[in-house]
Amino acid sequence: MEDSDSMLSDTVFRRSVLKNITEYRSGSQGILSAVSNGRYAVIDACNALACRGGEPEGINAAVTIPDSYDEKLLKKLIADIDAQCRTCGTHIEDVAVSTSQHIRKPVITASAFGRSSEEMPAGMQKAGGNLDIIASGSIGMSGIMNVLDSHMDEAKKVYADSVINAAAADAGKLSVADRASLAAGAGASYLVAAGDGGIYAALWRLAADNGCGFDINLRDIPVKQEIIEMCELFDINPYELSSTGCMLMTAEDGCGIVDVLNENGYDAVVIGHTTKEKAKMMHLEDEVRYLDVPRNEESERFIQL
Structure with missing residues (x-):
């Protein structure tokens, strides 16, 4: 199969998803998420949280890999996600790994969650x-x-x-x-x-x-x-x-x-x-x-x- 799965860009997500939800809140925990096909999904999520005045308390990571993905590459991928967590001063709360025959490269989703002040965060x-x-x-x-x-x-x-x-x-x-x-x-x-x-x-x-x-x-x-x-x-x-x-x-x-x-x-x-x-x-x-x-x-x- 020639086509590979891909994730929505942030622009499309905001324009076609968030704007069509009647009420959207990040929650009392200041929950934010970021989705990326690149290697820095965890840091992106934590950066988004920081810009809203929050500090990450944990990361939920989901990784989808091709069926034929080498296990050595998977180990390196997970180690990199863990290293990003340490860079951001947080840790992985949960990680899920699945396989797909429809993709040719890993797809990484990282959700950072944490607390923000009761006042409206600067971001x-x-x-x-x-x-x-x-x-x-x-x-x-x-x-x-x-x-x-x-x-x-x-x-x-x-x-x-x-x-x-x-x-x-x-x-x-x-x-x-x-x-x-x-x-x-x-x-x-x-x-x-x-x-x-x-x-x-x-x-x-x-x-x-x-x-x-x-x-x-x-x-x-x-x-x-x-x-x-x-x-x-x-x-x-x-x-x-x-x-x-x-x-x-x-x-x-x-x-x-x-x-x-x-x-x-x-x-x-x-x-x-x-x-x-x-x-x-x-x-x-x-x-x-x-x-x-x-x-x-x-x-x-x-x-x-």
Whole structure:
């Protein structure tokens, strides 16, 4: 069978699932979930929880593997999920593994659950218009790993190991929990973690969640030079590349948020501002673009099937 199973993107899930449910609540435990075809489903789920002011108390993981999947690869996959839990300071509460003849690569679902304060968490507050938008963490770190997994030989023909290693993600830098806590304490009104779909998907979510538009400068979005070079090699749009480890925040005083994060060793920069109008404007030098509905994850086409 040629077709492989796939999971709904976050954009489609919000547009076609959540918006058609009369009442949706995360529950008294602050239950959140994240679904990903990539390797960072656990970290993505915990990042989503952190942006709503919660701390993970456990992870429920579900893994579906192809019928012919090698057991050694399964052991490595589960060990990686466990390592992500330790990176996020949590543990696996439950894990289920099933097989399917209709897929050619593993499908990982991770649900993080935890408690949040009784007050409305920062990540659920409305951003509104005329607020600074701050970005922290390089885009594309997790996505470029998916590309290198199946195209490392091609990359090594062009770049030195030092360039490849600099582009590769350090899992320890993909959690946004500490940054989210610092930003919320410094006055951030809305926080959202990037993941599948890249920074474009995170910007789209920011606008959709808050009923606003934005005006940003694409050149100001943080990205490693090595990731840009890898994207050029494989003809990838870095703004649509999975970006676990990057997060967006809004605040009246964006420079104040930047200062707090910088003082604590985290990179951050103001990339633009929200607008009361719904237009999603992006400046690239003298060119003005408008963000359309984000496409599927760019690195999906590079994953070894």
